[in-house]
Amino acid sequence: MAKESMKITPWEVSGNIDYEKLIKEFGVSKLDNKVLERIKKHSKKLHFMLDRKIFFAHRDLDWLLDEYEKGNKFFLYTGRGPSGPIHLGHLGTWIFTKWLQDAFNVDLWFQFTDDEKFLFNDLSIQEIQKWTYENMLDVIALGFDPGKTHFIVDIKHIGLMYPEAIKFAKKITFSTVKSAFGMTNENNIGQIFYTSMQAVPAVIPSILKGKNVPCLIPLAVDQDPHFRVARDVYPKLGYYKPAIIHGKFLPPLTGVSGKMSSSKSEVAILTTDSPKEVEYKIKKYAFSGGQSTVEEHRKKGGNPDVDVSFQYLRTLFEPDDKKLERIYKNYKSGKMLTGELKQILIDRINNFLKEHQKKREQAKKIIDKFIYKPSTSVS
Amino acid sequence: MAKESMKITPWEVSGNIDYEKLIKEFGVSKLDNKVLERIKKHSKKLHFMLDRKIFFAHRDLDWLLDEYEKGNKFFLYTGRGPSGPIHLGHLGTWIFTKWLQDAFNVDLWFQFTDDEKFLFNDLSIQEIQKWTYENMLDVIALGFDPGKTHFIVDIKHIGLMYPEAIKFAKKITFSTVKSAFGMTNENNIGQIFYTSMQAVPAVIPSILKGKNVPCLIPLAVDQDPHFRVARDVYPKLGYYKPAIIHGKFLPPLTGVSGKMSSSKSEVAILTTDSPKEVEYKIKKYAFSGGQSTVEEHRKKGGNPDVDVSFQYLRTLFEPDDKKLERIYKNYKSGKMLTGELKQILIDRINNFLKEHQKKREQAKKIIDKFIYKPSTSVS
Numbered sequence: 068m069a070k071e072s073m074k075i076t077p078w079e080v081s082g083n084i085d086y087e088k089l090i091k092e093f094g095v096s097k098l099d100n101k102v103l104e105r106i107k108k109h110s111k112k113l114h115f116m117l118d119r120k121i122f123f124a125h126r127d128l129d130w131l132l133d134e135y136e137k138g139n140k141f142f143l144y145t146g147r148g149p150s151g152p153i154h155l156g157h158l159g160t161w162i163f164t165k166w167l168q169d170a171f172n173v174d175l176w177f178q179f180t181d182d183e184k185f186l187f188n189d190l191s192i193q194e195i196q197k198w199t200y201e202n203m204l205d206v207i208a209l210g211f212d213p214g215k216t217h218f219i220v221d222i223k224h225i226g227l228m229y230p231e232a233i234k235f236a237k238k239i240t241f242s243t244v245k246s247a248f249g250m251t252n253e254n255n256i257g258q259i260f261y262t263s264m265q266a267v268p269a270v271i272p273s274i275l276k277g278k279n280v281p282c283l284i285p286l287a288v289d290q291d292p293h294f295r296v297a298r299d300v301y302p303k304l305g306y307y308k309p310a311i312i313h314g315k316f317l318p319p320l321t322g323v324s325g326k327m328s329s330s331k332s333e334v335a336i337l338t339t340d341s342p343k344e345v346e347y348k349i350k351k352y353a354f355s356g357g358q359s360t361v362e363e364h365r366k367k368g369g370n371p372d373v374d375v376s377f378q379y380l381r382t383l384f385e386p387d388d389k390k391l392e393r394i395y396k397n398y399k400s401g402k403m404l405t406g407e408l409k410q411i412l413i414d415r416i417n418n419f420l421k422e423h424q425k426k427r428e429q430a431k432k433i434i435d436k437f438i439y440k441p442s443t444s445v446s
Numbered sequence: 447m448a449k450e451s452m453k454i455t456p457w458e459v460s461g462n463i464d465y466e467k468l469i470k471e472f473g474v475s476k477l478d479n480k481v482l483e484r485i486k487k488h489s490k491k492l493h494f495m496l497d498r499k500i501f502f503a504h505r506d507l508d509w510l511l512d513e514y515e516k517g518n519k520f521f522l523y524t525g526r527g528p529s530g531p532i533h534l535g536h537l538g539t540w541i542f543t544k545w546l547q548d549a550f551n552v553d554l555w556f557q558f559t560d561d562e563k564f565l566f567n568d569l570s571i572q573e574i575q576k577w578t579y580e581n582m583l584d585v586i587a588l589g590f591d592p593g594k595t596h597f598i599v600d601i602k603h604i605g606l607m608y609p610e611a612i613k614f615a616k617k618i619t620f621s622t623v624k625s626a627f628g629m630t631n632e633n634n635i636g637q638i639f640y641t642s643m644q645a646v647p648a649v650i651p652s653i654l655k656g657k658n659v660p661c662l663i664p665l666a667v668d669q670d671p672h673f674r675v676a677r678d679v680y681p682k683l684g685y686y687k688p689a690i691i692h693g694k695f696l697p698p699l700t701g702v703s704g705k706m707s708s709s710k711s712e713v714a715i716l717t718t719d720s721p722k723e724v725e726y727k728i729k730k731y732a733f734s735g736g737q738s739t740v741e742e743h744r745k746k747g748g749n750p751d752v753d754v755s756f757q758y759l760r761t762l763f764e765p766d767d768k769k770l771e772r773i774y775k776n777y778k779s780g781k782m783l784t785g786e787l788k789q790i791l792i793d794r795i796n797n798f799l800k801e802h803q804k805k806r807e808q809a810k811k812i813i814d815k816f817i818y819k820p821s822t823s824v825s
Contacts, residue, residue, distance in 0.1 A: 182612050192609065225608040230571065230601050233561050236636030241620065244635060256623060257615030260639035 076248050078187055080289050080326045086123055086315060093291050095124040095313060105132045110170035115386045116163050116314070124288065124313040126298070131310035134281045135171070141281035143167055144268045144309065146178035149198040150188050153205040154335035155416070156317035156326055159383055163314065164285045165209050168216070175216045177206060177437075178268045182221040186257040192222075200434075205338050207430035207437060208423050217439040219271070221264055227441060228267050231274065235263035238300045247292045265290075266297035269309040282309035287316060289326070317382055320352040320375055338427065342417045349376065349413050356398070357405035368401035369408075376405075376412040384415040455627050457566055459668050465502055465694060472670050474503040474692060484511045489549035494765045495542050495693070503667065503692040505677070510689035513660045514550070520660035522546055523647045523688065525557035528577040529567050532584040533714035534795070535696035538762055542693065543664045544588050547595070554595045556585060556816075557647045561600040565636040571601075579813075584717050586809035586816060587802050596818040598650070600643055606820060607646050610653065614642040617679045626671045644669075645676035648688040661688035666695060696761055699731040699754055717806065721796045728755065728792050735777070736784035747780035748787075755784075755791040763794040 073082040075089065090097055098120065107113050109132075116122050131141055145164050147157070168175050179202065181195045188195075199220060206218075221228060244250050244259055272280040284294065291313060298308045316326030319334040336348055356374030358364035371377040377398060385391045394411065397403035452461040454468065469476055477499065486492050488511075495501050510520055524543050526536065547554050558581065560574045567574075578599060585597075600607055623629050623638055651659040663673065670692060677687045698713040715727055735753030737743035750756040756777060764770045773790065776782035 182608075185612055186616055192613075222609050222612075225604050229561075229604040229608060233564055233601075233636045234571075236639065237565055237634050239635050240632050241629075241635060241638060242631040245631065250620075252621040252624065253619050255616050256618050256620060256639050256642060257612045259620060260615070260635050263635060 075289050076292060077290050078248075080316060084316065086288075089288060090124050093124075093288070093295065095126055095291065095311070096128075098123050098125050098128075098312070102128050102132075105129070109135065114163060114166045114170075115388065116159065116166075116382075118388070119381060120315075121159065121382050122163060122285070122312050122314045125311060126294070127308060127310040128283075128312060131281055131283055139281060140173060141171070141283050141310070142174040142176060142272050144176045144178070144282050144284050145286060146180060146265070146268070147202050147206065148180045148184045148187075149195055149202045150184040150190060151198060153202055153338045155338075155379070155383060156319075156335065157205075158209070158338075159317055160285055160287055160314050161206060161209050162383070165211055167283070167285060168212060173215070174272065175211060176268045176271055176439075177211075177216060177218050178265070179203070179218060179220045180261075180265065181223075182257070182264060183261050186255060186261055203434055203437065204427045204430040205423075207434065208338075208426035210426070211437070213433060213436040216437055218437045219268055219439055224439060224441075227271065227439075228264060231267045231270060232260075232263040234304055235266045235297060235300050236260060238303055239263060239296060243296055247296045262293050262296055265293045266300065269294075269297075270301070270304075270306045273306055279305075279307050281307055284309050284311045286311065286313060287326070288313040289316070315382075318375060318378060320348060320354065322354045322373075322375065336416060338420065338423055340420065342420075345416050345420065346413050349409050349416070353379075353409060353412070355405045355409075357408075358401075361404060364404060365401045369398045369403075369405065371395050371398045374398065374405075374408065376408050379412055380415065384412065384419065454668050455671060456669050457627075459695060463695065465667075468667060469503050472503075472667070472674065474505055474670065474690070475507075477502050477504050477507075477691070481507050481511075484508070488514065493542060493545045493549075494767065495538065495545075495761075497767070498760060499694075500538065500761055501542060501664070501691050501693045504690060505673070506687060506689040507662075507691060510660055510662055518660055519552060520550070520662050520689070521553040521555060521651050523555045523557070523661050523663050524665060525559060525644070525647070526581050526585065527559045527563045527566075528574055528581045529563040529569060530577060532581055532717045534717075534758070534762060535698075535714065536584075537588070537717075538696055539664055539666055539693050540585060540588050541762070544590055546662070546664060547591060552594070553651065554590060555647045555650055555818075556590075556595060556597050557644070558582070558597060558599045559640075559644065560602075561636070561643060562640050565634060565640055582813055582816065583806045583809040584802075586813065587717075587805035589805070590816075592812060592815040595816055597816045598647055598818055603818060603820075606650065606818075607643060610646045610649060611639075611642040613683050614645045614676060614679050615639060617682055618642060618675060622675055626675045641672050641675055644672045645679065648673075648676075649680070649683070649685045652685055658684075658686050660686055663688050663690045665690060665692060667692040668695070694761075697754060697757060699727060699733065701733040701752075701754065715795060717799065717802055719799065721799075724795050724799065725792050728788050728795070732758075732788060732791070734784045734788075736787075737780075740783060743783060744780045748777045748782070748784065750774050750777045753777065753784075753787065755787050758791055759794065763791065763798065 073084055103113060103117055135141060143164055145160060164175060179199050181199050184190060184195050185192055203218060241259060244262060250259060269282045269284065291311065294309065294311055301308045321334045334352055336345055354375040356370035358367055358369065380394065381391060394403065398408055452463055482492060482496055514520060522543055524539060543554060558578050560578050563569060563574050564571055582597060620638060623641060629638060648661045648663065670690065673688065673690055680687045700713045713731055715724055733754040735749035737746050737748065756773065759773065760770060773782065777787055
């Protein structure tokens with residue numbers, strides 16, 4: 068079977084993703100044990116997403132840690148394009164970001180790119196505003212510190228964003244966005260401009276404080292092209308280049324290529340799904356590494372490396388390495404059946420979502436604490 | 447002598463301008479006597495810039511007058527890219543706009559495109575902010591009604607502009623701006639986006655009032671491509687297409703091709719020039735249609751049609767048709783010498799500037815009345 072060729076831009080992820088190849092193509096650095104040890108020196112423990120190389124690559128992390136060790140604290144910047152509901156695939160980066168916030172005791176600037184989603188999707192501004200609100204609830208539900216977390220919504224905060232965005236825009240040509248994003252002459256002029264808006268939050272604390280503040284951007288690797296384009300511009304404007312840490316995608320339920328997408332809701336588990344929906348989706352769609360009959364499975368064993376349920380446990384829901392190892396061995400030996408493996412995952416997801424949905428409701432009362440309010444007007 | 451080929455975009459005007467050819471190329475309508483009569487019905491008198499076809503073309507003026515006659519009042523929209531000092535070449539459109547404001551008793555929205563000038567010029571935002579302020583003084587000095595005139599500064603009013611600009615941007619491709627403006631892959635992405643910002647003021651009153659308001663845009667013809675691009679978009683967003691009335695350029699002092707430019711200050715008369723500077727510039731640089739000796743001039747006569755001093759009188763400084771005709775005849779016959787013609791212009795300009803500079807000083811005290819404040823209700 069021919070491998071589907073890999074395509075990765077902020078607006079399209081398809082094919083079998085070869086992360087080793089990505090590291091070379093994007094020109095990023097592997098997250099090796101040396102840099103992991105440096106992180107561990109400060110965070111005491113490593114998050115399992117680091118140990119398991121779910122976060123697998125970086126740019127300039129060594130520089131960021133040098134600065135940190137000199138007492139020059141960084142801030143975190145990540146974001147969300149609010150075009151639909153949140154699914155499990157979105158959560159990995161944010162859960163990891165929350166861990167970084169706690170481990171390093173740092174601020175987080177979280178951008179909601181409503182303009183982007185309007186420009187790239189067939190959605191009205193009203194629909195996107197609804198999703199912005201809904202998505203904020205999911206982010207808050209993950210437990211970010213309201214005193215250290217600042218939501219920026221592009222259109223709402225355009226007074227802060229635009230004067231800086233045009234500085235980036237002035238130094239980026241269409242040739243550059245063509246090659247970085249595969250744009251053509253038929254892209255609309257808002258799409259072409261947009262990347263300059265995504266560059267800005269990495270310098271907002273520097274603007275507000277009137278001095279350079281290092282920035283670390285945890286992101287899913289498809290967002291890297293924005294910063295590949297912008298990173299040469301930062302120093303030209305007198306700013307540090309932001310450091311980046313790159314995460315892998317959570318595969319769709321149906322298999323281990325591409326990424327989970329909420330536009331295909333049957334292959335994505337949404338944070339608002341009921342226990343029954345979760346059970347149904349996993350049982351019906353989760354691609355299995357098992358054999359076709361119980362007898363065969365007992366004899367030959369399953370393949371956890373392609374099994375989506377196992378991958379979800381590994382990526383998100385089983386932090387305990389020993390427990391994960393046990394599941395791996397039992398499934399591989401045939402001792403654990405696919406139905407049993409799926410049930411473990413269903414229980415884990417439903418436990419998580421029960422708590423998440425409760426916090427998501429509570430988030431409605433504290434949402435205002437998270438939305439950035441400029442203390443001084445920007446003109 | 448080969449004619450220099452004509453090039454007209456919002457950012458470059460060069461060559462011998464053939465306005466008849468422009469009408470065809472841009473697909474605009476000639477401002478014929480029929481439509482002039484319709485204007486006259488409401489304004490009683492016609493401004494000499496209409497009689498003399500300084501304003502020479504239009505789009506949709508008949509529709510605008512139909513609406514006006516049905517009681518559906520229009521507003522005016524024009525603007526300025528604040529990249530340097532104001533020279534005489536800028537004033538024609540604004541003097542005519544002021545006449546329209548008075549004749550039809552209508553509001554004017556005046557856009558200062560500081561973002562454009564930042565994106566297209568090698569100037570800092572601080573320098574452009576300085577020019578924005580200085581240029582506002584010149585506009586106010588022309589006597590616009592502060593109760594009916596609203597200044598919009600793109601960056602300052604970005605909260606009002608951007609949500610609408612991205613709606614235009616979504617419907618304009620790079621192909622379109624390439625062909626309308628001659629852009630290339632090496633244009634920066636802010637320049638590519640910019641035209642959507644210039645489209646917006648034509649709909650601001652419609653947004654604020656929650657119903658469609660007709661718009662008339664007086665402009666120098668080099669600005670037409672912006673609206674050629676945007677006019678198909680207005681109806682898609684539920685707005686009227688704005689009507690446009692197109693003015694010719696004031697030629698540079700050195701001759702009757704191109705347009706006056708403040709980046710070549712020796713061929714432009716600035717509103718802040720002293721009487722001595724005006725005298726020096728006109729005497730030294732104003733291209734003359736006269737003969738090389740007095741004797742020859744008396745015998746053969748001069749050519750007022752290429753004489754820059756005569757053109758300035760015709761375009762800006764001699765509203766009286768009879769007086770202008772007399773000057774024309776006397777210069778053509780050789781009765782009036784070039785020195786005498788220049789002296790008439792010098793006196794007219796200095797009289798005008800004396801008053802203008804006084805009003806420009808007074809404008810500093812009332813500038814705030816003109817800058818649009820989102821909280822104030824607009825009539």
